[in-house]
Amino acid sequence: xxxxxxxxxxxxxxxxxxxxxxxxxxxxxxxxxxxxxxxxxxxxxxxxxxxxxxxxxxxxxxxxxxxxxxxxxxxxxxxxxxxxxxxxxxxxxxxxxxxxxxxxxxxxxxxxxx
Amino acid sequence: xxxxxxxxxxxxxxxxxxxxxxxxxxxxxxxxxxxxxxxxxxxxxxxxxxxxxxxxxxxxxxxxxxxxxxxxxxxxxxxxxxxxxxxxxxxxxxxxxxxxxxxxxxxxxxxxxxxx
Numbered sequence: 001x002x003x004x005x006x007x008x009x010x011x012x013x014x015x016x017x018x019x020x021x022x023x024x025x026x027x028x029x030x031x032x033x034x035x036x037x038x039x040x041x042x043x044x045x046x047x048x049x050x051x052x053x054x055x056x057x058x059x060x061x062x063x064x065x066x067x068x069x070x071x072x073x074x075x076x077x078x079x080x081x082x083x084x085x086x087x088x089x090x091x092x093x094x095x096x097x098x099x100x101x102x103x104x105x106x107x108x109x110x111x112x113x114x
Numbered sequence: 115x116x117x118x119x120x121x122x123x124x125x126x127x128x129x130x131x132x133x134x135x136x137x138x139x140x141x142x143x144x145x146x147x148x149x150x151x152x153x154x155x156x157x158x159x160x161x162x163x164x165x166x167x168x169x170x171x172x173x174x175x176x177x178x179x180x181x182x183x184x185x186x187x188x189x190x191x192x193x194x195x196x197x198x199x200x201x202x203x204x205x206x207x208x209x210x211x212x213x214x215x216x217x218x219x220x221x222x223x224x225x226x227x228x229x230x
Contacts, residue, residue, distance in 0.1 A: 006156070034218065043118070043205055043221030044157070089156060101147055101170065102219065106156040 004092050006105025013080055014113050021075045021108045023090035028071070030092040034102070035064065035075050038087045047088070048075075080112045116140065118222035120206050126228045127196055135191040135225045139208030146189050147207045147219060148181060157205065163189065196229045203227070 005024045013019045023033075034049035050057045050064045050073065057064045061078040077084055087109045091102040119138040127133050139146050148160040159173040163183040174180070178196075183189040193200055203226050207219040 036219075036221075041223065043207070043223050044219075045221065046218040049218070101159045101162050101173070102157075103159065104149075104157040107154075 004090060004103050004105045006090050006108060008108060009106070010109045010111075012111045012113065015080065015082060017080050017112070019077050019080055019084075019110055019112070021088055021090070021110075022072065023074065023092075023105050024070075024072045025092050026071065027092070027094065029094035030103075032093045033064070033066065033073050034091050035062075036089045036091060036104075038089065038107075044089055077110075080110075082112045082114050085110055085112050118206055118208055118220050120204075120222035120225050122225055123223065124226045124228075126230060129198060129229055130195055132192065132194045133196055133227065135193075135204050135206075135227070137189045137191070137206030137208075137222060139187065139189070139206070140220055141187075143208035143210055143220070144186070145209045145217070146183055147209075148189070148191050149205045149207065151203045151205055151224070153202070160191070160204075193227075196227075198229045201227055201229045 007022050011019050031052050035047045036044035037047045038044040048059045048062045048064055050066050052068050055066050063076040066073045087107045089107050090105040093102045121136045144165045147162040149157040150160055151157050161169055161171050161174055161181050163169045178194045181191045203224040205221050205224045207221040209217045209219050
């Protein structure tokens with residue numbers, strides 16, 4: 001119930017393309033869904049996050065789409081650039097008083113070709 | 115301002131030796147987390163500390179792993195009798211308070227542990 005399943009494992013797109021990374025969860029107590037971006041040799045950094053009271057959130061070229069009934073959420077990167085090449089992790093956590101550490105997906109390595 | 119600092123950045127040790135990994139969180143952050151990232155894998159939760167509350171140790175993989183947080187600031191992750199499967203990048207993160215929508219995790223760059 002604590003798992004977050006992420007796909008694809010890797011993704012190659014051309015500059016300007018729109019990579020889409022998908023995540024699915026089972027724990028209905030999850031109500032916070034962030035995405036983290038990690039460059040080689042660096043720690044992950046928060047990119048964008050969403051709560052389940054909205055179905056979509058945009059920040060610049062990054063958009064999260066959220067489907068509560070399907071328990072799925074996805075990251076879209078509009079007009080992707082070579083500088084977006086990184087590993088992306090989805091994550092989730094509950095907002096109850098129990099364990100509230102983030103559960104991460106397995107990561108997607110994105111390569112944007114010039 | 116200064117971010118989360120981890121030391122050493124790289125550590126090579128022989129199987130069976132003990133190692134200590136250090137994390138200096140962002141000043142004022144009350145929550146501190148340790149995660150492990152194996153090659154090509156996601157982030158595996160190990161332990162978190164929140165203020166003066168008892169730490170959540172539910173992610174520690176075995177009793178060879180332990181962690182302390184002194185004075186509500188610096189944390190040390192200790193691995194005793196290291197095994198080759200302990201080889202990974204150990205990431206520390208801090209947040210102003212226990213994880214919530216407005217309290218994102220700030221990660222350090224990790225310590226890459228190699229057990230030979």
